[in-house]
Amino acid sequence: MIQLKVTNLEKRFGGNHVLKGVNLDVNGPELIGVLGPNGAGKTTLTNILDGAIKPTSGTVYLNGQRIDQLAPYEVARAGLGRTFQVTRSFRRMTVLENLYVPALAMGHMNQGRALTEKAMEVLEFLTIDHLRNEYARALSGGQQKLLELGRLLMLNPDVIILDEPFAGVHPKLMEVIYAYIRRMKAEGKAIILISHQMDAIFALSERLIVLNFGVLIADGAPDAVKNDPAVIEAYLGKDEEDAA
Numbered sequence: 001m002i003q004l005k006v007t008n009l010e011k012r013f014g015g016n017h018v019l020k021g022v023n024l025d026v027n028g029p030e031l032i033g034v035l036g037p038n039g040a041g042k043t044t045l046t047n048i049l050d051g052a053i054k055p056t057s058g059t060v061y062l063n064g065q066r067i068d069q070l071a072p073y074e075v076a077r078a079g080l081g082r083t084f085q086v087t088r089s090f091r092r093m094t095v096l097e098n099l100y101v102p103a104l105a106m107g108h109m110n111q112g113r114a115l116t117e118k119a120m121e122v123l124e125f126l127t128i129d130h131l132r133n134e135y136a137r138a139l140s141g142g143q144q145k146l147l148e149l150g151r152l153l154m155l156n157p158d159v160i161i162l163d164e165p166f167a168g169v170h171p172k173l174m175e176v177i178y179a180y181i182r183r184m185k186a187e188g189k190a191i192i193l194i195s196h197q198m199d200a201i202f203a204l205s206e207r208l209i210v211l212n213f214g215v216l217i218a219d220g221a222p223d224a225v226k227n228d229p230a231v232i233e234a235y236l237g238k239d240e241e242d243a244a
């Protein structure tokens with residue numbers, strides 16, 4: 001079974017203590033939603049998981065392999081992939097070429113028919129196969145998000161982190177992203193979903209974690225987390241009694 005284990009993660013940027021002893025166990029197949037007010041540390045946690053930044057202390061293990069000191073491409077090879085809040089594509093390459101690059105770089109497939117067939121299957125699933133020969137820069141914001149999700153499908157990681165996948169996406173494309181997430185789940189992946197869109201988080205997550213000022217203040221079933229007084233306070237401030 002896929003396993004991601006985060007233990008006692010701390011991150012300081014100078015005097016700014018951004019992650020404070022975060023512990024997290026993720027076992028695939030599982031879909032975990034991540035909530036937290038702006039500045040809570042969600043992106044910092046994600047950046048540590050994918051190797052973009054190093055923790056001040058603490059460890060991250062993926063399927064028994066320590067990954068917190070690895071470079072992002074090594075983390076990707078170990079089986080963790082992510083999308084970005086602001087999409088990143090090779091803008092001067094076509095949609096199809098964008099799908100080839102990461103798969104070839106990871107050595108997952110030899111160039112040829114299998115790669116093309118896989119890429120076409122991915123583009124059809126994401127409903128952007130008609131755009132396969134367009135330059136990525138010509139795509140709308142939502143289509144760029146789909147392209148990024150497609151690159152993850154080509155890599156076939158065990159753990160997938162989706163950072164704000166619905167931001168600025170047309171409702172029709174949102175349905176495609178929902179289907180994508182369900183497919184990943186059905187394939188046994190562990191998915192970590194960061195989104196400010198509560199309706200999406202509650203529709204998709206089986207488990208929710210909440211970060212507040214770098215502390216993981218809740219971890220459990222969505223209904224329980226929603227009614228947790230510490231979570232309510234983090235989102236709504238002090239309760240009415242205190243305000244009176």
Ligand SMILES: Nc1ncnc2c1ncn2[C@@H]1O[C@H](COP(=O)(O)OP(=O)(O)OP(=O)(O)O)[C@@H](O)[C@H]1O
Pocket residue numbers: 013016018036037038039040041042043044045
């Ligand atoms: N490279 C950096 N150097 C210094 N401080 C940083 C750096 N990156 C993040 N921070 C600080 O870390 C804290 C947490 O930021 P982070 O982006 O992880 O929060 P977030 O929960 O993702 O917020 P949002 O929902 O707005 O994306 C903030 O106070 C931010 O200013």
